[in-house]
Amino acid sequence: MNGRYGDTMVDEDKLFNLLGNETRRMILRMLSSGPCYTTEIAEKLNVGQKAINEHMRLLQEAGLVDLYVQKQSRGSPRKYFKINKSVRLEFFIGPYRFDTSLAKLFDGDFKKLFLEFPQLKEFEEKVKKSRHIREISKLSLVFDSLNEEHAKITQAKDYIEHKMDQVRQQCISVCDQLGLDDTEKRIVLEIVSAGGVVSTKQLAERLNIGEDRAISVLSVLEDKGILLTQ
Amino acid sequence: MNGRYGDTMVDEDKLFNLLGNETRRMILRMLSSGPCYTTEIAEKLNVGQKAINEHMRLLQEAGLVDLYVQKQSRGSPRKYFKINKSVRLEFFIGPYRFDTSLAKLFDGDFKKLFLEFPQLKEFEEKVKKSRHIREISKLSLVFDSLNEEHAKITQAKDYIEHKMDQVRQQCISVCDQLGLDDTEKRIVLEIVSAGGVVSTKQLAERLNIGEDRAISVLSVLEDKGILLTQ
Known part of the structure; x- marks a missing residue:
């Protein structure tokens, strides 16, 4: 939903469908430590080559995996x-939330980021220097400090998401007091979660209702003085 | 892999299998804005009741969804x-990384968190006060500021993950210079990513090789002076 992914070959739904298959997850895990060829994958996972070919086709189609051909000193x-x-x-599910997001890794303007999180500055230098490190043990140490920072940031993110849940909960309780019905409640919750503004098209998609229905509920909510429609 | 999830009814693999199905994702989205009953789900999603029952059974089994029975003023x-x-x-895939993690939301010791991220302190108070807000528009504003902080933290997390990728890349290049083979390289990468220490059992699981094989590769790497085995 909140996809921040630019080139759109991969989308959340497609990715969930791909990852729903255990063999494909295992293939991706294998490839995450280096390129592999078909027979190798088939043998290691003990899966027929034909099935592997089909999985690889889907992974290529989704734009996750590339194919290249390498000549061998012997054989084809x-x-x-x-x-x-x-x-x-990312997938998030809770009593008042359903969210998926797909992100590319950040490689943009660090200056603004460092203003918000000055503690990150040290990593810029540290990782730059790591390009010249040739001992695995020393790279391990650099990684260790990155892991530690990662754990802290993840906790901060968890905290904010927990606070979001609490505000959603309050929102639901206000809706209940106002005697809103299910669809009205859902619409209010979507709008609040979006920070106040959302299009009728987005609403209809997210709630799996027609756009007409969304528009009529919105106008009821406006009449009740609960929302402003723009 | 890095599951921080306490009560283990849900695990990553199970969750990926569940989410791989579009109807189940739609059911979860429906439930995320309030409880629903079977007929309601079946009708809204235009899916047979028998199929819905099966999906609900799986979601209950995974511990994501609870069932309760409510008397009606009329009918059963x-x-x-x-x-x-x-x-x-969370699912992360890259040329040198495959990771999944499952987290409960943070509701622990804030004091330590606030030392690291003092900017979060204001939200503690703001969200506490929001419990008494009865206007949707004002709740929207609170949510808006949470959304903004969430975006910043997500960017910081992306940044750290990008740095992790760079260190992994350097690690691969050192492995290549040392002339390590594929399995050796994978093992080194896993150990570095784990911050230096990992059990042979974990290694075997993550790389989908036998524990014996992991142990023998580790001892080769020790002989080569690349790793220390404990």
Whole structure:
């Protein structure tokens, strides 16, 4: 929903469908530590080559995996697969929330980020220096400090999401006091979660109702003085 | 893998399998704005009641959804379903990374968190006060500021993950220089990503190889002076 992913080959729904299959998850895990060729994947996962071909086709179609051919010193060339981008998929479910988001990794303007999170500045230098480190043990140490920061930031994110849940809960309780019905409640919740503004098209999609129905409920809510329609 | 989820009814693999189905995602989306009963779900999604029953059974089994029965003023009592916990599932895939994590929302010791992220303190008070707000528009404003903070924190997390990717890349390049083979490289990468320490059992699981094989590769890496085995 909140997809911030630019080139749209991958979308959340497609990705969930792909990841719903255990073999595909295992293939992606294999590829995440280096390119592999079909026979190799089939043998390691103990799955028929035909099935693997089909999985690879779907992963390629989704734009997650690239194919390249490498000549061998003996025998015929091999088809290798590799993961071609870094993607984070998030799914959130709760009594008052359903959200998915797909993000590319941040590689933009650090200056603004460092103003908000000055503690991140040290990592810029540290990781830059790591390009010249040749001992695994020292890279491990750098990674360790990144892991630690990651855990802290994740906790901060959890905290904010927990606060969001509390505000949603209050919103539901206000709706109940106002005697709103289910659809009205859902619409109010969507609008609040979107920070106040959302299009009727988005509403209809998210709530799985017709756009006409969304518009008529919105006008009821406006008449009741609960929402302003723009 | 990095599951921080306490009561283990839900695990990542189970959740991916559940979410791989579009109808189930739509059911969860419906329930995220309030409890629903079977007929209601079947009608709104235009799916047969028998299929819905099966989906609900799976969602209940996974511990995501609870069932309760409510008497009706007319007719027989209705079976209602509701989402019973807040869960965040993350999936990360990249050329050097495959990770999933499952988290409950943070509701622990804020003091330590506020030391690291003093800007979060204001939300504690703001959200507490929101419990008494009875206008939707004012709740929207509180939510708006939470959304903004959420976006910033997400960017900080993206940044750290991007830095992690860069260190992993350097690790791969050192492995290549050392002439390590695929499995050796994978093992080194797993160990570095874990911040230096990982059990042979975890390694075997993550790389989908036998524990014996993991142990023998580790001892080769130790002989080469690349790793220390404990």
